[in-house]
Amino acid sequence: MSKYELPIVDTGEAEPCATRVMREPLTAAQAAELARAFKAIGEPVRLRLLSLIASHAGGEACVCDLTGAFELSGPTISHHLKVLREAGIIxxxxxxxxxxxxxxxxxxxxxxxxxxxxxxxxxxA
Incomplete structure (x- = not known):
């Protein structure tokens, strides 16, 4: 598993781990990975980027389609996309x-x- 994947996505058990998250205490590693993902989408620019990508025709967007929606430089947009990617969200x-x-x-x-x-x-099921 890469460091960018949430470790609680698939345990191979009959019940998906995500449905058990609030039934059992999280491990320190699980809490850290969930917090990292929530932190990534907790920033307004990244949340907008996520929304733009998800709502784009075909479910994917070229970086060239995203930069025009912001008054930010290309490197700044790239940084935000990197944070989302490293958090496993995109x-x-x-x-x-x-x-x-x-x-x-x-x-x-x-x-x-x-x-x-x-x-x-x-x-x-």
Missing amino acids: EGDRRGTWIYYRVRPDTLRLLSESLVPAQDAVVS
Whole structure:
């Protein structure tokens, strides 16, 4: 597992770990990785970038499609995209001179489900 993947996404058990997060105490490593991901999306520019990528046609956006939405320099946008990528929230592919980003739905699902109290958690089949 890379250091950029949340360690609680898939345990190989019958019940997805994300639905158990609020039923069992988190380990220190799990808490650190979840906090890192929440911190990454807790910054307004990064949250907007995430929204722009997720809502873009086809579910992915070229970095060239993202820079015009901000009054920030290209390197600043690249830094924010790097933080999102390193937190495991987005992933990107280089195509020629551009990088195309897409959201990692498994990570967003984990973050969302980690906030659901145990009594409200729905176990998917």
